[in-house]
Amino acid sequence: MAFKKAERTQLYLRCALFGPSGSGKTMTALRMAKGIADTMGVPFAVIDTEARSASKYADRIPFDVDDLSEKTVDHYIAAMNECVKAGYRVLVIDSLSHAWRELTDEVDRIAQSSVSKNTFSPWAKVNPKQKRFIDAILNFPGHIIATMRSKTEWVIGEGKGGKVAPEKMGLAPEQGKGIEYEFDLLMELNQKHQATVTKDRTGKFQDESIDKPGEAFGVALYDWLSSGTAAPAPETKPAKTGKVKTEPPKAVPSKLPAEPSTAGSVKDRGKSIVQEIGQLITTVSESGSAYFTEGEKEEARGIIQTIKLDEAGIRDLGDLKGFLADELAKRKTKQESTRAA
Structure with a gap:
């Protein structure tokens, strides 16, 4: 192993949008994806877990969709594998929150059925699913824009004409703690469809407030992502899933070195x-x-x-x-x- 001069290679986008209901997460994700896909000259795909909410905009933005009826981690991963097989290079996942809900529900079930009611043991059993899910997102050979619901809180703000009015605010995204570390770009949307960039590895948009980000913002991101040296061709090996329909569960890859199976x-x-x-x-x-x-x-x-x-x-x-x-x-x-x- 030897050190060499670092250089920035072309990258795949990992972007997450979060905000309360009505903040425009789905439309923003679709418009950004369209900007990237149009620049690349390719179609883009959507994995929809939000009761076909993305398809409501299909008359304005063309895309292919998989409406997930079963919103488990393994079904998310299976859908992502289908995207890889079909050759899609831009993917919107709307949203990630159902996968997290599956895990928290499973933890609650295991804890309630145990004598101690302790959630430590359930999380030790369930955590590998979350790892598989994150690995599938990180290893997808294309650009990903994902949405996450956030818990909602009402505060008193200033409405029209300076009158006092309730205002809906989003809190932390409904996903695993530390999920923000997995994305290059994290954007929080408010009820006025304004996005605040809370994390930005591009170094171009950190802490900026962007009014209704759309196709142009997607193009700006793509220009930055594609400006480095050519990256090595990505592996297109399917991500590991657990049990989906009749397929047997597959074990999660470990970080242990391979050894003879004696x-x-x-x-x-x-x-x-x-x-x-x-x-x-x-x-x-x-x-x-x-x-x-x-x-x-x-x-x-x-x-x-x-x-x-x-x-x-x-x-x-x-x-x-x-x-x-x-x-x-x-x-x-x-x-x-x-x-x-």
Whole structure:
């Protein structure tokens, strides 16, 4: 491995729009996608989970659509794989929030059926689905513009003629915590269809307020994205899904190095990961306080006992280890910030 001079390559857009109902997320996404697709000279596709809301604009903006009736992570991923097979290079996902709702509902079901009612164990089981979903978005070989619902709050503002009037405000997007890190461009829309760019890796639009962004804004983004050196041809291998219709669930890829699939090596790898998990859940702070409760430790050990030490089990253990490592890092950060305050 050697260092070399960094250079910016041509990129695929990863843009997310969020805002309350009526802020114009769908129309904005369609118009931006049209600007990019027209510049490229290609059609674009839409994955619609919002009761065919995108198709209401089909008389003004031409596009191809897949109206998802089953709004699960695996059906989202299956639809994205179909986009790859069909050769679409611009995709709108309207919206991501139903995928998150599936996961939170599943966590609630698992927690309520358990004796402890603890959500720690359910999230350890469900988190790999979210990872698969994010990986599918990041690895899509084309531009993606996604929308997310946001929780709504009413505040008192100034209406017409200076009169007091209620105003609808959007809060955090309805998706996983930290979802904003996965996108290059994050835009918050208000009821006047104005977008505030809250994150911008292009460095061109950060903190700008854009009135009704549309085709021209899409073209401006495409010009920046295509201005680098040519990127290597992307892999078009389908993203991994779980169970969709009659297909058997597929395990999530792990970050573990590939090794010969002999019984001995698999068991050795499994024991090694179990030991690492044990070290994570028994970590204590400098003051001697534990980061994980005894109940959470038992939850983790209970999950391990249900995992068979084969190749699929190794991947499951790797996912559990990753989840616990992330959780430990969050708790350490929280403890340090509390101490600093």
